[in-house]
Amino acid sequence: MKRETRRLLKKFFSNFSACLGFVLLVFFFIVAVGAPYIAPPKSARDPYMMPIVTWSSNPLPPSPEHPFGVAGKRDIFYGVVWGTRTAFRIGIIVTVVSTLIGLAVGSIAGYFGKLVDEILMRITDIFMAIPFLVAAIVLATILGAGLDKVIIALIVFSWMYSARLVRGNILQVKEEQFVMAARALGVSDFMIILRHVLPNSIFPVLIQASMRMGSLVITAAALSFLGIGAPQGYADWGALLNYARNWMMGSQGEALRYWYMTVFPGVAMVLFVLAWNLVGDALRDVFDPRLRM
Amino acid sequence: MLQKNLLEVRDLRVYFYSDEKRELKAVDGVSFSVGKGETLALVGESGCGKSVTSMAILRLVDSKGKITGGEVIFDGQNLLLLPESRMREIRGKDIAMIFQEPASALNPVYTIGEQILEAIMLHQKLSPSRAKEVALEMLRLVGIPEPEKRLNEYPHELSGGMKQRAMIAMALSCRPQLLIADEPTTSLDVTIQAQILELIRELQKKLGMALILITHDLGIVADMAERVVVMYAGKVVEEGNRFEIFKNPFHPYTVGLLRSIPRLDVERKKLDTIPGVVPEPSSFPVGCRFRGRCNFETGECVQEPPRTSLSNTHAVYCHHWEKVRDSNAEVLKECRAQ
Amino acid sequence: MSSAVILKVENLKKYFPIRAGVFRKVIAWVKAVDGVSFEVLGGESLGIVGESGCGKSTLGMTILRLYEPTEGKIFFNGQEISGLPFARLRPIRKDMQMIFQDPFSSLNPRMSIGAIIEEGMAVHGMYSPRERSSKVQEILERVGLSGNYARRYPHEFSGGQRQRIGIARAIALCPRLIIADEAVSSLDVSIRSQILNLMSELKEEYNLTYLFISHDLAVVKQICDRVLVMYLGKIVEIAGKKDLFSRPLHPYTVALVSAVPVPDPDYKVDRIILKGDVPSPINPPSGCRFHPRCPVVQDICREVEPSLREIQEGRWVACHFPGSLGLKRTKEVGVEC
Ligand SMILES: Nc1ncnc2c1ncn2[C@@H]1O[C@H](COP(=O)(O)OP(=O)(O)OP(=O)(O)O)[C@@H](O)[C@H]1O
Ligand SMILES: Nc1ncnc2c1ncn2[C@@H]1O[C@H](COP(=O)(O)OP(=O)(O)OP(=O)(O)O)[C@@H](O)[C@H]1O
Ligand SMILES: [Mg+2]
Ligand SMILES: [Mg+2]
Numbered sequence: 001m002k003r004e005t006r007r008l009l010k011k012f013f014s015n016f017s018a019c020l021g022f023v024l025l026v027f028f029f030i031v032a033v034g035a036p037y038i039a040p041p042k043s044a045r046d047p048y049m050m051p052i053v054t055w056s057s058n059p060l061p062p063s064p065e066h067p068f069g070v071a072g073k074r075d076i077f078y079g080v081v082w083g084t085r086t087a088f089r090i091g092i093i094v095t096v097v098s099t100l101i102g103l104a105v106g107s108i109a110g111y112f113g114k115l116v117d118e119i120l121m122r123i124t125d126i127f128m129a130i131p132f133l134v135a136a137i138v139l140a141t142i143l144g145a146g147l148d149k150v151i152i153a154l155i156v157f158s159w160m161y162s163a164r165l166v167r168g169n170i171l172q173v174k175e176e177q178f179v180m181a182a183r184a185l186g187v188s189d190f191m192i193i194l195r196h197v198l199p200n201s202i203f204p205v206l207i208q209a210s211m212r213m214g215s216l217v218i219t220a221a222a223l224s225f226l227g228i229g230a231p232q233g234y235a236d237w238g239a240l241l242n243y244a245r246n247w248m249m250g251s252q253g254e255a256l257r258y259w260y261m262t263v264f265p266g267v268a269m270v271l272f273v274l275a276w277n278l279v280g281d282a283l284r285d286v287f288d289p290r291l292r293m
Numbered sequence: 294m295l296q297k298n299l300l301e302v303r304d305l306r307v308y309f310y311s312d313e314k315r316e317l318k319a320v321d322g323v324s325f326s327v328g329k330g331e332t333l334a335l336v337g338e339s340g341c342g343k344s345v346t347s348m349a350i351l352r353l354v355d356s357k358g359k360i361t362g363g364e365v366i367f368d369g370q371n372l373l374l375l376p377e378s379r380m381r382e383i384r385g386k387d388i389a390m391i392f393q394e395p396a397s398a399l400n401p402v403y404t405i406g407e408q409i410l411e412a413i414m415l416h417q418k419l420s421p422s423r424a425k426e427v428a429l430e431m432l433r434l435v436g437i438p439e440p441e442k443r444l445n446e447y448p449h450e451l452s453g454g455m456k457q458r459a460m461i462a463m464a465l466s467c468r469p470q471l472l473i474a475d476e477p478t479t480s481l482d483v484t485i486q487a488q489i490l491e492l493i494r495e496l497q498k499k500l501g502m503a504l505i506l507i508t509h510d511l512g513i514v515a516d517m518a519e520r521v522v523v524m525y526a527g528k529v530v531e532e533g534n535r536f537e538i539f540k541n542p543f544h545p546y547t548v549g550l551l552r553s554i555p556r557l558d559v560e561r562k563k564l565d566t567i568p569g570v571v572p573e574p575s576s577f578p579v580g581c582r583f584r585g586r587c588n589f590e591t592g593e594c595v596q597e598p599p600r601t602s603l604s605n606t607h608a609v610y611c612h613h614w615e616k617v618r619d620s621n622a623e624v625l626k627e628c629r630a631q
Numbered sequence: 632m633s634s635a636v637i638l639k640v641e642n643l644k645k646y647f648p649i650r651a652g653v654f655r656k657v658i659a660w661v662k663a664v665d666g667v668s669f670e671v672l673g674g675e676s677l678g679i680v681g682e683s684g685c686g687k688s689t690l691g692m693t694i695l696r697l698y699e700p701t702e703g704k705i706f707f708n709g710q711e712i713s714g715l716p717f718a719r720l721r722p723i724r725k726d727m728q729m730i731f732q733d734p735f736s737s738l739n740p741r742m743s744i745g746a747i748i749e750e751g752m753a754v755h756g757m758y759s760p761r762e763r764s765s766k767v768q769e770i771l772e773r774v775g776l777s778g779n780y781a782r783r784y785p786h787e788f789s790g791g792q793r794q795r796i797g798i799a800r801a802i803a804l805c806p807r808l809i810i811a812d813e814a815v816s817s818l819d820v821s822i823r824s825q826i827l828n829l830m831s832e833l834k835e836e837y838n839l840t841y842l843f844i845s846h847d848l849a850v851v852k853q854i855c856d857r858v859l860v861m862y863l864g865k866i867v868e869i870a871g872k873k874d875l876f877s878r879p880l881h882p883y884t885v886a887l888v889s890a891v892p893v894p895d896p897d898y899k900v901d902r903i904i905l906k907g908d909v910p911s912p913i914n915p916p917s918g919c920r921f922h923p924r925c926p927v928v929q930d931i932c933r934e935v936e937p938s939l940r941e942i943q944e945g946r947w948v949a950c951h952f953p954g955s956l957g958l959k960r961t962k963e964v965g966v967e968c
Binding site for chain 2: 893898
């Protein structure tokens, strides 16, 4: 397998946009890990709460003290840096959990087929029919504000995509003769799924998951922007944009006066989404079975 | 072979270039000829370059490959030197081709009729109604029942055998002088295969065309071909008329091939085998390419084996053909003794 | 050679539903295997021949219970396995193995050769893990591959080598019965003979019984003792191979045998060219299923379905007029010279 892995790595890194995506991700990762050093928290309180730096609620432009400016009494730089952690946390937890749920549902439906498949897929359809953002808003409102509630809402409404994909892949792999061969050997259904079916259908799911990571962060930010997500003062890109809501129009004759309120968190968000998509795209190319060998 | 040759392939070379810029000599110095109205079989195992050779005759080698040498003389002109526009006229009109997979050679979104009509109108200036008559006539000729109805059907509505008949109708609609059939029956059942081979034979007689039949089935060769070219790893190893090839093979590969096939007409406890596997084009041996699998191999075999002409039609490319001949005689003697 | 009945199939049927519409209602049935009965003796190899779509693979899969039979019974070693729950079927699976047609899709690309061969042994708790890996080496060498290949992956091998791996996987469990579905059809001529010889040797060595499914009559003749001919989901003829190839009785068998090209330019045969294609198993013809293509059809054939009856010791034919179509050829089955 080592040779195979080397080949795949070589293919991955011979692609410019893949490298760009990878570099961006590494950059975000370093920011997230190094947050306590890049933007040291002022007090021993929860570091995720952005400290209040001024008593005026007017935004302040970038200055040496506050390189990205101040919004809603809080330092934007601090918010962007610690917001990276929030973004990773939401993205990873939601993606991992929803992918696992999707894997389970999809494999059961795809492998056993018939009635099980019918029931599970109808349930999936129902979830897919509900508009995602609306549903998430409703659920988050019912559960109350808070990051964990947002995460739950996002999981509940995003597992279906991997379930669908897994099921489709499994239906395809199931027809391969090596699955028949395993059944003829007397291997149990569970082991067949685990050893034969999933390893051959997992990559598209991982690729889809990495692409979804980006869009999840946007949705989470949208919820925060609407005031449903993170609590007041929580370091989160969406929440930072929320502060900008009243200032977005700029002031008389100077439309772009408060640019820094939207640009810094916005750019962070766009780059984050872009990074995941580039990596997902590159992975898809690398693992496309038609391009193998 | 008194009549003038219709097609003469001389020292044809087709090389492929892989990603790492390596040269794959898929077809390397192949020569043979086909007389007017004659049936020539091109036999060999998978990957020996049969399809590439036939595509190269029509100059249809795909972009990774290149015809790097040789001549293809058809009706007195070298096809490799003709401008592409002239070549396009020859394809389908003078030289037609049918493929192994009738299913993938027909376009699923057009009806059978549309596809045959296209083939006809491309090369012949006919009014649409006249072209349709020709199409119907062709379908009838290849034995498709209810041709009027079939004309409006899509490929998926036809069985494999019917699709192959439709392909043949299309190929023959311009009355080509040469038909190249690349494994025309490999994907069909034996009874359907018998129908199609019978059909090809009949049409060949009726239209007087020459046929290059590509196959790996020696049974079909014995049944259909007048002359046989045996290929191995991109080279011709032996050629001869069918009696010479089947009764007096002088190349160790031909001998091995003939002895290793299970046959309906003879009883054998154990099959003879050719050891090893067919080499990949990237690892063809230098000199004789059958090296490493051959019982007669000596140091001499690293040299390119010369062509030895044994009769007007029979030629073999082997350093040790005399030894092979002697060993054949011995086997025969032993067998008689039993 | 033991000659007890190892496998017995009684009136086996396998229908596949064809569904359509929003509610996926069953609109028709593909009668892939439609009432098949036969016996296989321990140590023999029975060939199953017939044209594409006649139900050969479906029959093999159903016998292994990879498909659930629609009707009928399967006995293996005297025990009925057709109604057995899967948990009780598993230990029996060890004794019935399959070799698949496609050497490319029948090996999991993400498992090493060693893992592929070892899996069955592990499932059935055979040997200790240590013994298993030495067993894998031994079996790999037995099928003509190097023991070092255990750590390599399927894509590194050629079609013939992969087929050897598939055979190794099957014999690793020391089965009694092996169903080989077109096991050599995708192989090249020179590789095919190697695999056929290997299978014959293994049969002697492990006292195996083969159910050898193939559409190639010459291959079946090489490896089998008896031959079963299928047409549209039914058996039309069963006979010892000598009888079948020298004097076929069912007109369909006669046509099949006559259609096989023989690599001898002196061989001439009055080829019986059948009209038309194989009809669809969804709506099989009335009476004898072969009647629309039969060269010697009579009125009764259109109405009455002939049953499979034993007309001579060991020769079963489902035809109203067995032997009415003769086979004319210049050369009879002979010994190699
Ligand atoms: N487009 C291509 N790119 C690279 N190599 C090619 C290409 N087409 C053919 N080849 C190589 O050329 C060699 C000859 O191929 P060809 O298709 O002529 O074999 P063949 O004799 O027709 O075999 P088969 O019986 O399988 O059809 C093969 O080894 C193949 O790998
Ligand atoms: N899973 C399935 N669902 C529906 N129909 C099927 C299924 N498997 C096979 N069939 C149908 O059953 C019939 C018999 O198929 P089967 O694969 O057994 O034929 P076969 O004799 O093995 O043919 P071949 O020589 O092409 O392998 C065919 O008409 C086929 O379309
Ligand atoms: Mg070819
Ligand atoms: Mg089959």
